[in-house]
Amino acid sequence: MTTLDHLNSCDTATFVDTLRGIYEHSPWIPERAAARRPFATLAALKLALQHAVTQAAEDEQLSLLRAHPELAGKAAIAGELTLESTGEQAASGLDRCSAEEFASLHRLNAAYNDRFGFPFILAVKGPTGKGLTRQAIIATFERRLKHRRQDELQEALRQVHRIAEIRLNALLGVELAFGPAIMAWAEEIGAISDDEQGLTCAYMTPAHRQTAAKLADWMRQAGMDVHVDAAGNVAGRYAAIDPAAKTLITGSHYDTVRNGGKYDGRLGILLPIAIVRELHRRGERLPYHLEVIGFAEEEGVRFRSTFLGSHAVTGHFDLSLLERQDAGGVTMREALLQAGHDPQQIPAIARDPAGLLGYVEVHIEQGPVLLEKGLPLGVVTAIAGSSRYLVELEGLASHAGTTPMTMRRDAAAAAAEIVLLVEQRCSGQAALVGTVGQLQVPDGSVNVVPGRCRLSLDIRSAFDDGRIAAVRDVMDGIAAICARRGIEFTVEQLVEAEAAPCAPRLMDRLGEAVQRAGLPRFDLLSGAGHDAMAMAAVTEVAMLFTRCGNGGISHNPLETMTADDADIAARVLLDFLRRYR
Incomplete structure (x- = not known):
């Protein structure tokens, strides 16, 4: 099995030959990346390879794209694909297309080449590495045909890098410790919806209550003490050995906008659950209580009232909102009572600021900045x-x-x-x-x-x-x-x-953890609102952003991320938590 140590120590020719299949018929990429050795982490190696492509001339980038085969094209039929491409196309069943699917792909391949001058490239193993369906591939094909040429050129290169990431993982025998579980959990609760046509999870609906129950189950299985409070927040506590220790809170919201995405908010709950599960498996305790909170409401969809969950935790819940009605005339008070909650207990949810160490939230960026920078993670400076x-x-x-x-x-x-x-x-x-x-x-x-x-x-x-x-x-x-x-x-x-600046002290600690993972620290502003804004009223806050795919789109079914990005975000947060004092 190839190792990172071997790649760092071998001669250049061996390095290039070992990585020859990572970028399709393009040995010049590992040749240029070799000069940046040694690589402290796999993430650093991936960035070096990506950098070689980013810094290349456009004609070299086009040559790289044109080295890729068409999906279910003539080369695939003739058995002329590389071993890597053969396996990737087979993983999505492209070798088993129906006559209608093959005709659609043939038509789309021709239209795409005519429009852009290079073949359509898609990491068909998808965000999880398990493979996209043929239907999803065709839908993505049709959507991207509408792109402007420069936008599509950049998207095609991003897909090349994702293909290379998956291939590099396979070459080095990498097994992601956190990413697959996070993605699988997101899929599972992403199927629980108020709307059969998309993901909608509004405050105190049956789908909302079912999602809360699922989160509570996963928290318990991870080794946490769990309760669902009067506002519907799902709180899991991973206790320190010292009962008098203070508490660090992490989490995000589990409600969604109408027809929303699977990762907005929910990533920030599922990711720390995966971390606690690993700590519990190892028998490891932190020197403080770690509380993971799935905030019940942040989006304001049903009652036009945002941050209900985090405002309850900070003691700023406006009780007059209990009389606000939804579109069907149901008051918030009635909705809570129907769900088995006692609205009169909401003031008792408030945490004592004296017992808090801080609040840190992991969230998808919901924008294109990290995607365009080619970076999986960013440290948030302030929330608008x-x-x-x-x-x-x-x-x-x-x-x-x-x-x-x-x-x-x-x-x-x-x-x-x-x-x-x-x-x-x-x-x-x-x-x-x-x-x-x-x-x-x-x-x-x-x-x-x-x-x-x-x-x-x-x-x-x-x-x-x-x-x-x-x-x-x-x-x-x-x-x-x-x-x-x-x-x-x-x-x-x-x-x-009000705008909520992140605490410089916590930003620096997150930035140091990012750098220890082999990535450069990159700071960016959050234009979207987050529960961290509310939590800033009672404690210091920090946020770690993860990259969004599909142009950075969010609040949309096309919202996406990868298991690899979820995994490195989890490893960075775990590093941050272990060193936090």
Whole structure:
């Protein structure tokens, strides 16, 4: 079996020959990576190989891509693939295509080559390394055909690196200690949904309660003492030997947006469960209590109230929200009682800050920065503050054919102007973003001037002063637009969350753990809100981001990550936990 020590100590020719099959017909990649030896870890070797490709000229990159065979193409039929490619295509059943599937792949291969000038490349062993289905491969093929050429070139190269990662693992006999379990658990609870067509897990629905029960079971099996509190948080405690020790909290949320992804929030619960399971297997205790919390609600889908779980833990749960109704008229209080919880016990959930050492959260990035940097992990510097509103516009519904343009009180036209105002005000300023994510014309008709319109407003920044100034300017703009157009408006504030800087001390310790894993420390801002924002009210917080695939997309069924990235994130967090004092 080839080892990293052997690769570090052998001559260059042997190094290149040993890694010859890692990148398809491209020995120049290990030749260039050899100069960066010795590699402290496998992750460092993977980065060196990736760096050789990234720094290559575009014609060299295209040559690498064109060295890859088409999926189920002529070379596969003729038995002319490399041993590695043969095994990979067979793992996804591409050697057993139906006539219809083969025809689809043949058509897609031709269309892709015509559009991009290189073959379609996909790591068909997939995020877990076990293989994608033929249906998933064809769907990915069709989706990526719509990409712009430069975007697809970069995606194809990322797929090459994923193929190389899987091959390198096989060459070195690597067995991931944490990643496979984390991915399998995510799949299992990802199948529990309020909606048969996608993953939706809203607060206190049957799917939500079933997910909580599954998390509690896994925590117990991992060796934790577990309870589900009055807000629905699933808390697992891995106790220190000293009962008087303080507590370090980790975790994230297990609710989802509508039609969401499998890893948002849930990675931050499943990953530390896998770590505790390993500590328990080894009989190892930490010098502090480690508490893993699956926060019951963060997204605000059912009751338009975010961070319910973490606000309960910090003692900031707003009890007036218990009377808020969902779309079906069920109050939050009723939903909790139906689930077997006592809302009156929620204030008792609050943790004493004096007993806390800190809070650390692992989360998918939900963006493309790490993906474009080619890095599996990043250390979060701060979580952007957020201001969210619901804006109701009231004009006058009138006949579309008989109402002159100059006499209209068109609510939708006012909304369109507001959307552009938000885009203009929030563009060109660092760390400031503005979004109108919902836009509705209730009871609209093709032949009626819209009399009502409803839109959401979300303004975020890492700097509270800049966010507040942008909100003020947008609100002034809305008032001016509506006055000019004869529109009445109301604004309901949904969320007002201050930016939450991460503790430099904890950031440094996470960064050191990342570097010990053989990766460079890379710091980045979180534009998305996280439970760490709420936890910052009672203790120091830190966050570790993991890379998202599929262009960094999140809050979407296409949200993805790999078992390898989950594994190295777990190893980094475990290193951090073992050294934490």
